[in-house]
Amino acid sequence: MSKIKKLLLDETKYKITVPIIAILLSFLIGTIVMLLTGINPLGAFKALARTMTGINFDKLFTDKMFNARYVGEFLTTALPITLTGLSVAFAFRTGLFNIGAEGQLLVGAMAATVTSIMLDLPAIIHLPIVILSAALAGALWGFVPGILKAKYNVHEVVVTIMMNYTALHMTNYLLKKLPGSSLIKTVKSNPSGTLQSDFIASITNNSRLHWGIIVVGLSILVFWYIIEKTSFGFELRSVGFNPDASKYAGMKVTRNVMFSMMIAGAFAGLAGAMLSIGTFDYGRILVGFENYGFDGIAVALLGGNVAIGVLLSGLLFGGLKSAQPLMQANGVPLEIAKIISSLIVLFVAMKYGFEMWLRTYAKKQEEEGK
Amino acid sequence: MSKNTIKLFLVLVLVLAMVAGCSAKVEEPVVEEPVVEEPVVEEPVVEEPVVEEPEEVMTVGLITDIGGIDDKSFNQGTWEGILEFAEDFNLSEEEYKYIQSESDADYLPNLSTFADEEMDLIVAPGFLFFDSMTEVAELYPDQKFLLIDSVVDASNVASAVFAEHEGSFLVGVAAALKAQEAGQDTVAFLGGMDFGLIQKFEAGFEAGVWAVDPDMTVLVDYAGAFNDAQKGQTFASKFYDQGAYIIYHAAGGTGNGVIKEAKDRVQNGEDVWVIGVDKDQYDDGIYEADKSVILTSMMKRVDVAAYTVCENVLNEEFTGDILVFNLANGGVSIPAENPNLNAEWETEIQDFADQVIAGEIIVPEAPVRILEED
Numbered sequence: 111m112s113k114i115k116k117l118l119l120d121e122t123k124y125k126i127t128v129p130i131i132a133i134l135l136s137f138l139i140g141t142i143v144m145l146l147t148g149i150n151p152l153g154a155f156k157a158l159a160r161t162m163t164g165i166n167f168d169k170l171f172t173d174k175m176f177n178a179r180y181v182g183e184f185l186t187t188a189l190p191i192t193l194t195g196l197s198v199a200f201a202f203r204t205g206l207f208n209i210g211a212e213g214q215l216l217v218g219a220m221a222a223t224v225t226s227i228m229l230d231l232p233a234i235i236h237l238p239i240v241i242l243s244a245a246l247a248g249a250l251w252g253f254v255p256g257i258l259k260a261k262y263n264v265h266e267v268v269v270t271i272m273m274n275y276t277a278l279h280m281t282n283y284l285l286k287k288l289p290g291s292s293l294i295k296t297v298k299s300n301p302s303g304t305l306q307s308d309f310i311a312s313i314t315n316n317s318r319l320h321w322g323i324i325v326v327g328l329s330i331l332v333f334w335y336i337i338e339k340t341s342f343g344f345e346l347r348s349v350g351f352n353p354d355a356s357k358y359a360g361m362k363v364t365r366n367v368m369f370s371m372m373i374a375g376a377f378a379g380l381a382g383a384m385l386s387i388g389t390f391d392y393g394r395i396l397v398g399f400e401n402y403g404f405d406g407i408a409v410a411l412l413g414g415n416v417a418i419g420v421l422l423s424g425l426l427f428g429g430l431k432s433a434q435p436l437m438q439a440n441g442v443p444l445e446i447a448k449i450i451s452s453l454i455v456l457f458v459a460m461k462y463g464f465e466m467w468l469r470t471y472a473k474k475q476e477e478e479g480k
Numbered sequence: 481m482s483k484n485t486i487k488l489f490l491v492l493v494l495v496l497a498m499v500a501g502c503s504a505k506v507e508e509p510v511v512e513e514p515v516v517e518e519p520v521v522e523e524p525v526v527e528e529p530v531v532e533e534p535e536e537v538m539t540v541g542l543i544t545d546i547g548g549i550d551d552k553s554f555n556q557g558t559w560e561g562i563l564e565f566a567e568d569f570n571l572s573e574e575e576y577k578y579i580q581s582e583s584d585a586d587y588l589p590n591l592s593t594f595a596d597e598e599m600d601l602i603v604a605p606g607f608l609f610f611d612s613m614t615e616v617a618e619l620y621p622d623q624k625f626l627l628i629d630s631v632v633d634a635s636n637v638a639s640a641v642f643a644e645h646e647g648s649f650l651v652g653v654a655a656a657l658k659a660q661e662a663g664q665d666t667v668a669f670l671g672g673m674d675f676g677l678i679q680k681f682e683a684g685f686e687a688g689v690w691a692v693d694p695d696m697t698v699l700v701d702y703a704g705a706f707n708d709a710q711k712g713q714t715f716a717s718k719f720y721d722q723g724a725y726i727i728y729h730a731a732g733g734t735g736n737g738v739i740k741e742a743k744d745r746v747q748n749g750e751d752v753w754v755i756g757v758d759k760d761q762y763d764d765g766i767y768e769a770d771k772s773v774i775l776t777s778m779m780k781r782v783d784v785a786a787y788t789v790c791e792n793v794l795n796e797e798f799t800g801d802i803l804v805f806n807l808a809n810g811g812v813s814i815p816a817e818n819p820n821l822n823a824e825w826e827t828e829i830q831d832f833a834d835q836v837i838a839g840e841i842i843v844p845e846a847p848v849r850i851l852e853e854d
Contacts, residue, residue: 435590435593435594438580
């Protein structure tokens, strides 16, 4: 007990304790909501546990105990939102608010589809080209708000929101123009330019998990390395803390802002590739946004904008998202998981409140101790 | 290096999975603290023998598309058919359930989830399920599926299709009769997206209108979306401004915008009408007391389709064939009650229906504009 107390009161650990408090509180309130509406909360927790582990706790020690498909689908769902989370987090470290992950994702998805369908190369060259083109397209989409911010001080929130809509309609238009496209999707991507894998499908009981898992793993390492280990990353963080001081210290603030948005865009572009040549094997003409970008904001927020945090919160949000079929099969409505995820965001956003509360609590403890 | 990366990543995944499992467990005691909860958890255990008494009939699962279970259209209609079946054959509450999809990325895992649960029948309404259904049918060859409104050629998938052109023909007749009475000469058709299936609605509608009055103008447009009510309202406004008296929409949720525009106009003293689609939309069109802008509706009886196939599964008569639901077998129809149609018109519509059933009138499946192109 005293250990937990100590941990709670340790100001240097707020970065970890506050999100965990937020998660626990959200689940608690979610549980109360379920109890009040006459839903068995066990159904929700069992579904979540089964989605993330593949283990069916109702059928322990039978041949139906474990189903790898659930784990595969869980990871498949977590991949794109982890990447959009990285995108938002990266920009945020430079003090930029990237609302445009959605649009960067869309152009990335389109670029991957186009290069996959139009090129015909051996897989060893084709696949890297396809993935790089997604990152480049995303970076280009991040470059526009980046340069507008750097040169003319146009607020990146305004520009990125506009560019989301531009991306949606432009990609829809271009995808429809590809040879063989119908009104709702393009033709299947080239087998040499897809992340899908029969091997992974076979070991995960035909889930849609794909090689994108490696792309995400590398992206997390790249994020961590740039931010924490390079002088460029140090400059970015410094600009995020105080652009004026950084400029005075001789850093190229405008250049850094631009690069930061481009790298953020590249991460979101890769998220697009996760969808268009991973989860799906074709480009989709979308009716509206699918909110991967906005999920990314939540992921980055909960993850405290650090690589490992984004990974963990990406997995949590992915779990909540992919648990929905099982939850509903257990009689828990679609809205409950949404309520829980929204509460997490709400509570994390309230982190200063929690910190204040923890500090007062610490003071009280100290006084009592005396 | 890269092998280590993967290892590291997988370890992280496992750790998180464990953390998540623990955090869920941490909750439980918190939940149980209020004393009332414990009996709630125990209750099912007590009930179990009661549930067992009426023996398991069969299990049915519905996957909705992104419209949701209360879309006042396909998903809801199919679910109502399943509910009716459940009532008639005393299915217990555990035996019929639905999963709502949030995006098209959910279709495949949702279908697989029910297949893993080994439901006796899995129902998916709508052509949007075509790809995922094709894939899942192959992965679960022993699982019985029903796909409504689209055709998957697999021995374990029953495909229910509708003679939409026949139903649309009837509402076309109704539209023409109503317009004639009001001295109007223009009606309109708004489709969701411009492809074969929706063109059947257009074809039947214009044929119906012209069967009554060959000189009537039928305006045609496509909204490009099935779930954009705002777009629907814009298109409706355009049609009414062009002089359309009645709009027949085959556009799902987009059509809700058409109905809204009609309501607004009627409340401002204009005289305009809407013809509903998929199910009886009369209630959606009510603007005051029990007056509605819905003249009549072209009902695609997805409930009949769901009910029929459920019954087939129960009687072990399920086949993975194409089942056509048309005027003759009650698969398409106008509502039994149409407060906005007078008895004379209803008789006339029934006359036309009888002629179609008897094969005296063959309703075209492609609109004239397409036929002329070829």
